Amino acid sequence: MPVFPVESLDDPRIEIYRNLRSTNRTRDLGMMVAESDRVVRRMIDSECEMVSLLVSDRKLEKYTDWIPRDLPVYVLSESDASQLVGFDFHAGLLGCALRPPSPLLDELVDDDRSVQTLVACPGVTDPQNLGVIVRLATAFGADGLLADNTTADPFSRRALRVSTGSALKLPIRHCEDLAADIDRLRREWGFETAGAILDTTAIPLSEVKRPGRLILMLGNETSGLSDELTGLCDHRWTIPMTGLVDSINVSVAAGIFLHTIFEQGRRLEP
Template identity: 65%
Template sequence: MPLIPIESIDDPRIEIYRNLRWTNRTRDLGMMVAESLRVARRLVESDCETVTLLISDRKVDKFSGWLPPEVPVYVIEHDQATQLVGFDFHSGVLACGLRPPSPSLTELVDPDVAVQTLVACPRISDAENLGVIIRLANAFGVDGLIVGRGTADPFSRRTLRVSTGSALELPIRQSQDLEADLSSLQAEYEFEIAAAVIDERSIPISAVQRPRRLILVLGNETHGIDDSLEAICDHRWTIPMTDRVESINVAAAAGIFFHKFHEQSTSLEQQNNNVLDNSPST
């Protein structure tokens, strides 16, 4: 574990960590920055390559047990670190890694798995909402996420932190043409597409019976789902609520849908296993 002391915040070796509160330069550089002990460790333990770590001089002894021996670890005076990154460096650790490649549609689909759930986010603009969606998707067994060009960066520092590093485990496709991608999955892989909407004429979640291959589309926090994208959906599902509010947070709605699908997925997988067990042997 090479511990490298940093004497000045102008050291070019730590430039990637500068002004993180106000900038997201990592997106254009093919890198990402993980903040907090939990997320930094998940990066180190993931399949993504960790490039460097930056730790506070107050945390060296506490963190020494898990620091990877092959990765440069820059040690900086705590107050200097706060000045460098642009916020209170209370976690005492940041890690920089290479972003995972965006999977192809073929890589998102497992032909040997009978029940699959994908989630599409055309324009989730808030990084924290996206982070919660990713964390919930990972918790409830979603198989992959497809984000449109109008969606927040799934590997930004804020999104990674809120997702508690789940973005490092969940396959995430950054689509250049979301509508075309969904149409391909629909036509070539027999996925059915469901739009999560606010419309009392739509099917309530209590009556939803999910298909074996499902893509759930989550709309923008303010404007919902574009008409052209909603037009290719096979289903329109809604979460009934009182008239005390017009809507609930998109991440909260996602969690309700994901839990429902997870329960139904377990049942469908058991049915599939029973069919296989009862099939005549050749």
Template identity: 45%
Template sequence: MPRYSVTSITDPRVAPYAQLHQTNLTRGSGLFVAEGDKVVQRLIDSDYVVDSLLAEAEWAERLEPQVPAETPIYIVERALMTELVGFRFHRGVLGCGRRKETPTLAEILPANHEPALVLVCPAVQDPTNLGSIIRTAAAMGANALLLGGDCADAFSRRVLRVSMGSSLFLPIREAADLVGDVVALRETYGFEVLATVLDKNATPLDQVARPRRLALVLGSEGHGLDERWLQLCPQQITLPMRAGIDSLNVSIAAAVFLYHFRR
């Protein structure tokens, strides 16, 4: 297995790890970075290709038997690792994985006769919120997550860290036409589509039974669901709250909805 000692932050072999707080490897790079031992372990355990590891010697020794023989491991001292990634880093290891092509609806949905729960996020822009939603969706048994183009990158370093690597195991589709996907869920795949809203006229959650095949649509952090989505999703549900409380954080609301519908 190739192991290389890295002594300079300008070494081109470790360029994917450079200044992560600024670059964060955008969607078009074909790569993503997993940060810390737990998320790197989940990357290794997943079916994503591990492009390389960047590790202190102790972690390199520990992880070497778990990755394919051709996977390069770049060994660095902690001070150099901190200088390379651009922030104080104490977790000893990072991993670089290769992104996959986004799956089709047919590839991520259970067969038509099977129960299913799909979460739909048109515009969750905060990486922390999206990471929390992904982790909760995986924990509550969601089958898939559909993301619109205005969402944060599900494979950014921060989302992966907050989700504790759940992005690597929950099927995620970044849809070029999310409206078209939701229409297909309803008309082709037999889903009931429920929109989550802040509206006293919407149906309270505790009065809503779990449909056999459910697509649950979450709004953005600042503005909820716009009129286009409200017209597309006439079945609307809400979390009743005390007067004077505007709303819950979208990731907290998602957890409540998913817990209710987990069965």
């Protein structure tokens, strides 16, 4: 593997790793940065095109066995790396890759399968919440995730870390017009939509019977789904609670919904 000792923090080859804590320039550049050996290894094993690794000199030997031979590795001290990236570089490893392309809408649909689940996350703005949702969606068999301009970046460093790299496995579509995409999925492929709603008129989850092709819609952490998207819901579902609290975290709710529809989906499959 080509190893390049970094002699200056102004080296343009490591610019992509600068100030990762306070900026997300990787999104504009079509790249993504992963941290921790587990997520970086999943990035390497994915179909994404790797760009480089940033490794501390103290940790280089630990990682050499599984670093691809043709992948550029930039090495510097832990203190210099911490100064570069903007946080404690104790893990000693970052990886950079090109982002996967946003799939076309029809690429999310399998014509041979009558049971499919897509998860829409408009307005989920916290990268940690989104990372958990991506991980849960992958664990419970979702076929893809729909994000829009109001959604946190699923390929940001924080979201990738929390999802443990699940965003590299789950097809994630960036929708320029989420409502239009949902409308097309309903009209052309027979999907039905279910909104996670805090409303006494919504159907309790214990009474829900999922349709075969389903879009589960999860809204903003505070305000929920917009009126426009709520109007697109064929079903309105809710999680009954004691009344001692009025809501739960969106990622916690996602886990409850996704497990329920996953179990029902298994029974629907031929």
